[in-house]
Amino acid sequence: MTAWVSANLPPLMFAALTLFLLSGVPVAFGLAACGLTFAFIGIELGLLSPALLQALPLRLFGIMGNETLLAIPFFTFMGLLLEKSGLAEDLLETVGQVFGPLRGGLALAVVLVGALLAATTGVVAASVISMGLISLPVMLRYGYHKRLAAGVIAAAGSLAQVVPPSLVLIVMADQLGRSVGDMYTAALVPAGMLIGLQVLLVVVLAVLAPRWLPALPPEARAEREASGASGLRSLALLALVSALASWSFVSYYPSWLQRIGRSSAPPPDEMAMVALGAAVGAAFLLSVVDRLLRLNLLSNLARRVAFVLIPPLILIFLVLGTIFLGVATPTEGGAMGAVGALVLALSRRRIDHRQIAHTLLATVKLSTFVMFILIGSTVFSLTFQGIGGQVWVEHLFNHLPGGPTGFLVFVTVGVFLLGFFLDFFEIAFILLPLLAPVAEKLGIDLIWFGVLIGINLQTSFLTPPFGFALFYLRSVAPAKEYTDSVTGRVIGAIKTGDIYWGVMPFIAIQVIVMSLVLAYPQILLHDKTGAAKMDAQTVNRMLQQLPTGQSDSAQDPMKLLLEQLKDEKPPR
Amino acid sequence: MVWPILAAVLVSAGNALSRKLFDLSSNAFLELQWYLFSAAFLSAAGYVLLVNEHVRIDAVSQRFKPRVRAWLDVVVLAIFVLPLTGVIGALGFHLFEQAWTSGEGSSNAGGLLRWPVYACVPFGMACLGLQALSETIRRLAWLAGRAPHPTLAESALPPFMPGPSRPPR
Numbered sequence: 001m002t003a004w005v006s007a008n009l010p011p012l013m014f015a016a017l018t019l020f021l022l023s024g025v026p027v028a029f030g031l032a033a034c035g036l037t038f039a040f041i042g043i044e045l046g047l048l049s050p051a052l053l054q055a056l057p058l059r060l061f062g063i064m065g066n067e068t069l070l071a072i073p074f075f076t077f078m079g080l081l082l083e084k085s086g087l088a089e090d091l092l093e094t095v096g097q098v099f100g101p102l103r104g105g106l107a108l109a110v111v112l113v114g115a116l117l118a119a120t121t122g123v124v125a126a127s128v129i130s131m132g133l134i135s136l137p138v139m140l141r142y143g144y145h146k147r148l149a150a151g152v153i154a155a156a157g158s159l160a161q162v163v164p165p166s167l168v169l170i171v172m173a174d175q176l177g178r179s180v181g182d183m184y185t186a187a188l189v190p191a192g193m194l195i196g197l198q199v200l201l202v203v204v205l206a207v208l209a210p211r212w213l214p215a216l217p218p219e220a221r222a223e224r225e226a227s228g229a230s231g232l233r234s235l236a237l238l239a240l241v242s243a244l245a246s247w248s249f250v251s252y253y254p255s256w257l258q259r260i261g262r263s264s265a266p267p268p269d270e271m272a273m274v275a276l277g278a279a280v281g282a283a284f285l286l287s288v289v290d291r292l293l294r295l296n297l298l299s300n301l302a303r304r305v306a307f308v309l310i311p312p313l314i315l316i317f318l319v320l321g322t323i324f325l326g327v328a329t330p331t332e333g334g335a336m337g338a339v340g341a342l343v344l345a346l347s348r349r350r351i352d353h354r355q356i357a358h359t360l361l362a363t364v365k366l367s368t369f370v371m372f373i374l375i376g377s378t379v380f381s382l383t384f385q386g387i388g389g390q391v392w393v394e395h396l397f398n399h400l401p402g403g404p405t406g407f408l409v410f411v412t413v414g415v416f417l418l419g420f421f422l423d424f425f426e427i428a429f430i431l432l433p434l435l436a437p438v439a440e441k442l443g444i445d446l447i448w449f450g451v452l453i454g455i456n457l458q459t460s461f462l463t464p465p466f467g468f469a470l471f472y473l474r475s476v477a478p479a480k481e482y483t484d485s486v487t488g489r490v491i492g493a494i495k496t497g498d499i500y501w502g503v504m505p506f507i508a509i510q511v512i513v514m515s516l517v518l519a520y521p522q523i524l525l526h527d528k529t530g531a532a533k534m535d536a537q538t539v540n541r542m543l544q545q546l547p548t549g550q551s552d553s554a555q556d557p558m559k560l561l562l563e564q565l566k567d568e569k570p571p572r
Numbered sequence: 573m574v575w576p577i578l579a580a581v582l583v584s585a586g587n588a589l590s591r592k593l594f595d596l597s598s599n600a601f602l603e604l605q606w607y608l609f610s611a612a613f614l615s616a617a618g619y620v621l622l623v624n625e626h627v628r629i630d631a632v633s634q635r636f637k638p639r640v641r642a643w644l645d646v647v648v649l650a651i652f653v654l655p656l657t658g659v660i661g662a663l664g665f666h667l668f669e670q671a672w673t674s675g676e677g678s679s680n681a682g683g684l685l686r687w688p689v690y691a692c693v694p695f696g697m698a699c700l701g702l703q704a705l706s707e708t709i710r711r712l713a714w715l716a717g718r719a720p721h722p723t724l725a726e727s728a729l730p731p732f733m734p735g736p737s738r739p740p741r
Contacts, residue, residue, distance in 0.1 A: 021629050023648075024641060024644065029626065057660060060693060074581055074614075296578055328592075357574055364573060368619075426629070
């Protein structure tokens, strides 16, 4: 009996962990309890040294002193502040006005604002709650299909977990021992594909099933000219002029860099940042000049768009810009973004010191449970590795057919299924430490592995019944039928089932992108122009016009990677 | 418990800016960030247990009867969490004592003294241990039929910051 237990300790420990976790006790404590139990069994059986537990405080200090993990409270704090700052509201209303007159326009606005918010912060709650409160009632009022409206909001909101700067990618990078910056760069293309496919889905539906996503009726378009014109032409003109300004700036940028003494050509993600900044700066300048000189060349709508895009783009620059330009580490980028969001919310008088304290409390609670899961998982893995668990896990995967590919397919499917029941911190902190060494041994690029699992974990925010995005949407969607205040029509409740069915096509999109990343890993490190999709179409246009000198370095992924490594590490 | 986070945000952003703008940076700032965060999350562990926000996987367990779930909590809290907080707390206190008497500093140039952050560990473990004891007693009292059901929501506590503003979502 004792011999059998000794020989089979790792599988027994894993089974015990499953029981502990399923019993519904707090995950952090279940992990620690399992680790402790088996530490004693191991010591009794003579497999482990009694001094094992003395390693615990040092492990704990290792977690406390981990700079990457500091990004968790910073980005959480930033996301919660943004939710209060009213930024999402302004964006949704303005972008809704721009696209509203189109069929499917409101849904399109939700996807684009979701993408924009995703590039600003790394947490899902802020965007889903704001969109559920603002866009959902408008969509229902003008006859959107309930399931479609709910699905598009949850899906666009979950983008925050895959578009850099996302918490999922930070945690992936930490657990896999890779740089967060590399993880961000690699995730740009799949994130762009997700956004692109969501846009495509909305467009296709608008063509095939126009009754599900009607255009806003003329009386619902608030921003109009005195003459009754919509002002869209003026907006298009403004966009064109800013695009031209940005293009000329970007084509001059590399030579200017050389003059101030930087030898390497700027990588594409830096170019995208610069192009974006130049375009917005130009649009903003034009609107300010127009307003100050009372030229009235711009329509109300055009001016409003220019002004409303400024705060989120400044935040994107503060966070992503500083990270990609190598000014700040991702953690510091999160801190800068949090300060930016704090200044924004304070300057709009949306929060007072009490609400700051409440926001901090929510931040502390989330960070605490995350850090304690990590501490619990350390107690677990200390014992698990001590009794040779890692060897058992590797042995387990040796029996899998198909080598690295078989492993990746198995892990992808497994994590996808687990994502229905577990949330991402649990998967990242419990399973990833077991899988990462196996992946490394099989010669799998860990950045690719991380992005693949990252998209998978983002999907877990969408999969019923435990997806977080669904919870947040449920908490703000109308649970009873109500009479709309504008049209006076009775609007039916959104049932939980409506939300579940609504996200199905979007989960399909997730699966498509995951399969593509799995089948064609070269899209991650290679064609960086996909980065353009991460933002408004302005950038898209910019990048198509990028000077061709870029393509030389883009063709050689290794060279590109090395250049980035050189530029990305801020001096310490 | 919450303000160290704000301080850490400001220190981190300030350090990044001053490094870029004035070429002025110190390991002290980098270390101060994680000292502050550690102080925040360790001292909050007991509170998070009190408001029952340490996440649980309740896919299966939500079908259990409340009495079964209370017993499971008692078992895990009393048999595992209490001793574990004791062990980590005692080992942490030992490290703190050593650092206090030796005046141990960081191995990085310009780093900070180590004992304040070592002290956070026994303090946090003491808070968590005491709260685990309290939760155990409250569950046992309910199981014995002598007290109301113990699961406490944050809304049942006295307000965190009394005043007119509405609590966050």
